[in-house]
Amino acid sequence: MAFKRWARTKSKNAPVRTWDDDEMKIIGWCLNKKIEISTMPDWKDQLNNWQIDIKINKKIFTDPNRYENDKVLDKVYEYYKYYYNKYKLNTNKNG
Secondary structure: OOOOOOOOOOOOOOOOOOHHHHHHHHHHHHHHOOOOEEEOOOOOOOEEEEEEEEEEEOOEEOOOEEHHHHHHHHHHHHHHHHHHOOOOOOOOHOO
């Protein structure tokens, strides 16, 4: 019996970024509050496009836009900062 060898498809390497201490403070706060933001390859498009998923208390929202390698992690941080400012301010007023 012969086995067919499949052509290996191209793979995507996730973009890498070093976060500074202030960024890590914001990201850590969000993760502790169950706000998680992740990137996923956009397999339907070019190999350098990514989509962003936002998970808040088990609900997942997908950003309809697609981002290139050099922009996606900036957008991830922008989302973390947005939710940090939105919910951190509300928790400070209430307690």
